Amino acid sequence: GQQLNQSPQSMFIQEGEDVSMNCTSSSIFNTWLWYKQDPGEGPVLLIALYKAGELTSNGRLTAQFGITRKDSFLNISASIPSDVGIYFCAGQPNSGAGSYQLTFGKGTKLSVIP
Amino acid sequence: GAVVSQHPSWVICKSGTSVKIECRSLDFQATTMFWYRQFPKQSLMLMATSNEGSKATYEQGVEKDKFLINHASLTLSTLTVTSAHPEDSSFYICSVGNSGALTDTQYFGPGTRLTVL
Numbered sequence: 017g018q019q020l021n022q023s024p025q026s027m028f029i030q031e032g033e034d035v036s037m038n039c040t041s042s043s044i045f046n047t048w049l050w051y052k053q054d055p056g057e058g059p060v061l062l063i064a065l066y067k068a069g070e071l072t073s074n075g076r077l078t079a080q081f082g083i084t085r086k087d088s089f090l091n092i093s094a095s096i097p098s099d100v101g102i103y104f105c106a107g108q109p110n111s112g113a114g115s116y117q118l119t120f121g122k123g124t125k126l127s128v129i130p
Numbered sequence: 131g132a133v134v135s136q137h138p139s140w141v142i143c144k145s146g147t148s149v150k151i152e153c154r155s156l157d158f159q160a161t162t163m164f165w166y167r168q169f170p171k172q173s174l175m176l177m178a179t180s181n182e183g184s185k186a187t188y189e190q191g192v193e194k195d196k197f198l199i200n201h202a203s204l205t206l207s208t209l210t211v212t213s214a215h216p217e218d219s220s221f222y223i224c225s226v227g228n229s230g231a232l233t234d235t236q237y238f239g240p241g242t243r244l245t246v247l
Contacts, residue, residue: 047233051174058134058223058238059174066233104173108233115189116232120173 022105022121030129035092037103037124045107048088050079053102053123062103063090095128102126132158132226136239143214144247151209151242153180153224159204160226164236165197168221179232180207180224214246 022039029035039048047066051059063074065081065088072079076093088107092099105121133156143149153163163180178199179187186199196218198210211218221243225236 049233053174056241058225058241060238061236064233106174115187116176116179117190118176118232120175122173 020119020121026125028127038089039105039121040087044085046110047108049106050090051104132237134237134239136242140243142245148212153207155205155226163207164225166223216246219246
């Protein structure tokens with residue numbers, strides 16, 4: 017099945033700095049999703065990407081669907097303390113009818129130092 | 131957005147027992163809900179799509195007879211972990227979507243932590 021590599025695993029940054037994380041896949045995806053999860057809570061869907069090359073923003077967050085359809089990037093600009101959490105990427109192949117076959121990355125744990 | 135609740139928040143049970151987890155959409159009628167599980171300090175896994183009034187659609191590798199899903203109304207989906215074993219210990223999360231599509235806006239429940247002794 018598909019494998020997703022998400023990096024970095026964790027990062028510590030100073031408040032105000034920009035953040036970048038990415039996911040790469042061993043196979044082609046048709047959809048990329050980015051989620052954020054706070055400790056002990058369910059995740060929140062941040063951005064969904066549907067086309068190769070697509071660049072989508074949600075406030076200070078920007079995500080891109082890689083041209084090769086095997087990778088995606090998430091950038092956070094001017095980080096603030098509430099950006100702390102674990103960010104997950106997820107990809108969906110063109111699976112046709114039936115299940116979604118959604119694959120998640122292992123997450124990037126972000127810590128912001130005030 | 132939709133308000134989603136889960137009950138119970140956490141449950142501890144003995145090996146071999148069955149556990150039912152409820153997912154309720156409090157202010158939104160959801161024809162589709164999604165169930166995920168998350169192992170400790172690990173990533174999420176989509177388990178199944180719960181369809182109101184019909185059978186759930188399970189992801190590859192998820193045992194249908196082990197994880198029974200019932201979506202009897204537009205506001206309630208239940209996940210029953212049958213004959214639970216320690217390896218079933220996990221954080222189970224449901225979500226509700228505006229359109230029923232996984233890639234559209236999803237509202238997640240707070241999760242249910244299951245520990246099987």
